[in-house]
Amino acid sequence: MSDTPPDHLSNDPRSPHYDEAALGRGIGIRFKGVERRDVEEYCISEGWIRVAAGKALDRRGQPLTIKLKGEVEAWYLLPQAQ
Template identity: 75%
Template sequence: MTDTPPDRLSNDPRSPFHQPALLERGIGIRFNGNERNDVEEYCISEGWILVPAGKALDRRGRPMTIKLKGTVEARFLT
């Protein structure tokens, strides 16, 4: 494995960008200069993150998300 996180990564196992081995290492996300712990998915090159929209759930019981645009920096925690 490399020491640079992938450009795009998702927590959702149904996503094609889900990589369990990388998620086990732990990923830290800095968004617009602030550390975020609630990121569901991110893309560094496009500059966005998906975060839960409060406690709202969709009709399948998954949390609803909103896309925030800005500067995204990812790093491995371990």
């Protein structure tokens, strides 16, 4: 695993962009210059994040999300395990 987080990552295990190893190290996200802790999914190259839209749930019990567009930066919170 490199020291750069994936370009596209989701914390939903049903997503093809889910990566347990990367999430285990912890990911920091800065969106439009502000550090965010409520990000459900992000894509650096396309410049967007998905966040929960309040407490609303879809019919499967998953939080409804909205896509916000802007500059996205990501970094690992913990160093790589040896």
